[in-house]
Amino acid sequence: MWKFRRSVKTLYAGKNSRGGNYDWVDSPPKTLSKKVAKAHDRVALKVFKIPDCSKPTISGRTPLKIHAVDIQSPYLVSALKDIVKEEGVNLEVSETAHFQEPFKPLFFCYDKILSLSQSTTEAIAAEHLVLLVTVLNEIFGDLMRTLSNLKKSRLISYPLAWTHFPHGSLVYSSASECARVCRVKSTQYESDQHEGNRLALNCEEIAFDGKTFAWRPLRLLIPEFRGNQQVDSLPNFLFDFHLEKEKVERRLRERAVRVLEYQELCYKEYEGVALFTAGCKGLRYNVSGRILIDHHGYNKHHEGFQRLENNTAGNTSGSDGKEKSAYLEPLTKEQQKANKETMLAREQDLIFVTPILEGFALKNKVWLNFFVDDIKPINWNDDAYDHLVYHEEQKDLVLSFVDNHKRLRHGVHDVIIGKGQGLIVLLSGPPGTGKTLTAEAIADKTRRPLYYLQAEDLGTNPAVLGSKIKKVFEMATEWDAVILLDEADVFMAQRSPADITRNELVSIFLRELEYFQGIIFLTTNLYSTIDVAFRSRVHIHLLFDPLSFSSRRILWEKFLARLPATELPPAQSEDAQGGIGKDALTELAKWDLNGREIKNSIKTVRTWCVCKGVGLNLSRLESGIRVTAPQARKVEGEA
Structure with a gap:
């Protein structure tokens, strides 16, 4: 092994350095002799200095600062290897360890390095550690004094904000409408032409991934600010600075217990702001109404995850021998219970459980991220069914068919398997006679979600109509929901040789309806114009006459x-x-x-x-x- 002298070699930015590209030389502003420069060849540490433009020039001389440090001593590298690994830095004893300002790993590990230098008994390693501590004191001396004064006053400055967030520290975030605590992985300063400069905190939180509750990445931002700010005035700050830390932890654990209940499809009420995310785009929606908490549907229909045969992650073999993704399969009650018990046993980790749940807003007709605090039980409107002014026997007939659809659809099969298993109810009559209310009332009476649609939600473009209807039908079947397609005349009109586009719309809708296995209510004001093919496929037809006295x-x-x-x-x-x-x-x-x-x-x-x-x-x-x-x-x- 090479023998390293107990000394530090310093290199300087040469006269040819330009715009952050440095020409490192052995000579400081006053050139060393060749003999002295040669003595710097093999040393434990190399320190690279550049002019410190943040400090004033005095008597024509600009102060210097340490820009980088190369640790060449294998004794030092070996001693630091396990310490800096906690900060995500992996060192190899046979290679030089390079650190560059702001020297994050060395800053966050300073106390451990100092303690190691005082406790090491091996002579050479101890001497080299003393050299390193001396260099670190030069680098961090002023910084630590400044930070000590700021922290005593609970202040923070933007250039030094990174010093608050070592690897593994806890961040309290009040951004995105909801308080949460997460764990820091790393930080970096960024610049965006639209949003300006910011400090990015790469964190992680615990969320349901379809199988269990696991860590997932979360990115938080601290926008650039001038001067010094109160720490807890920032949208994201070190949790230790929170004045009610114990109270917050207790509240977050109570909230996490509620989150554990949403591992399966849930039909709920929601009142508040929800978040839409697609790629880098984020929007806020005001949601007031009923929603479906549906993690699997969110990933399948919004994120676009599919059951691919070549997808090996989390796949299981089906009875047909093909690979099927277990990721999209709902958990059993036993699996959900096991997940809940496992998380409750990890009491200290409950504060990291995300408050965000994925699902679908039925009124807004969009997949969103919901805050668990704004989710409420459904207040079922059973009075709506009694409010219907219609023949009681016919009302009860429709109610019975809807309520028992799952059981009844397996009774009589079409010649082609999968066809004709849906329940199609046609409601025809003039406006204001109770058609829409009938579907709403029966959905509530049977405790089913109501997916309300109008023709414009599906569009009239034949090229995309089939895929839109297919997705709507697939989601409604998975939710065991009732679809209400209001004013569906455009898709049921009598076909004519004179209108090819209309014929194509009707044919597409008819084909998809043939294989639909759920429940759909179709309303129309113009029964006489309905294509004859539709009339034969309707299971129940309720005719609403103008209201009598x-x-x-x-x-x-x-x-x-x-x-x-x-x-x-x-x-x-x-x-x-x-x-x-x-x-x-x-x-x-x-x-x-x-x-x-x-x-x-x-x-x-x-x-x-x-x-x-x-x-x-x-x-x-x-x-x-x-x-x-x-x-x-x-x-x-x-x-």
Whole structure:
């Protein structure tokens, strides 16, 4: 082994150095003699210095700073190998170890290096460690004094922000609408032409990956700022600086326990902001309504993961001998329970569990990331079914078919396996007669998600219609959802030789409907124009006639009964309730309105009365009818 002298060799930026490209020379500003320069050939350490432009020039001389350090001593490299490995640096004893400013690994390991230099008994290694500590004191002396003063005042500066985040440190983040704690892997300063300069924190958190709860990468940013800032004013800061650290840890553990419950498909309510991510693009959505927490669907339909036969990661062999991806297979109850028990046993790691859950917003019709704190149980609307003004036996028939669809669809099969196993319900009739409400009410009554669609959601381009319908049908089947395709006339219209594009749309929709295995409600105002091929494929057809006098009276009574008396002025509440008696209901029912027009009239007049502080009565309701439905006529002969 080479014998290294107990000395440090310093190299300097030569006169030919330009723009960060340095011409390293042995000579400082005053040239050393050749004899002295030769003595620097084989040394334990090489220190490279450059002009320090951050400090003022005094008497024509610019101060120098250490730009890089080469550790040539194998004793030193061997001693440092295990220490700097914690910072992600792997050293080889037979090779020179090179470190460059800002010397992150050496800075974060300074205390361990100092302790090692004081405890090492091997003479040469101890001497070389003392040399290294001397160099580190020159590099970090001013820096450590500055940091000590800043930390005492709970301050941070942007150029020194990296010193707060050693490998493995904990970061508290209040960004992205939700508090979370994650673990630091590395940091680096970046510059973006649109977002400016920032310090990137490459972190990791614990999230459900489809099989278990595992570590996944998370990237946080600290935008550039001027001067000194309070540490906890930043969107991401060292968790040790949080003034209520224990309280936050307790809250995060409680939240993590809730996250553990969402390993399978869940149908929930949501009220708050959700995040959309696709590649580098991130958007915020305001979501108010029902959602599906669906990790597997998110990866399959949004991220685009597929069951590929050549995908070896996490694959299992199926009964047919082909490789099938286990990644997309839902977990059993036993597997979910095992995952939960494993995580609860890792109590210290619960604070790292992500608050983000993947799923689908049914109203927004988009795959999003939801915050677990904003997820609520569904408040089922069972009254909607009772509110339907339709023949009770026919209502019950539809309800029974929908409620037992999974069991019934395995009864009678088509000649071709996979065909004709869906439930197709056609709702036809004029607007406002309860078609849409029927589908909504039955979905709630059977505790199924309702996937509401209109023609524009699918588009009228034959080139992409088939793939869109296929994806919608596939998702709805996986969710055991009820599809409501409102005003589906464009896809069911009678085909004609004169309209080739329309014929193609109808044919595509008919073909996909043939193999659909779920439940779909189709509504139309124009039953007479429906293609004959559709009529033969409909399992249940509910015909909604214009509302009769008795039906209108029932609707007026039901809608008025739902008005909360607490929203009316106290002095008028009794009058408001008593002012709509049997005679008034009879008069209101004489107006030739549909259900939607009745609801709009009541809603408008109620708002008006609340604003004015007056009660509802027949006169005001009829005034509202004339405003909301001016085309309506009152049929005096009805009673």
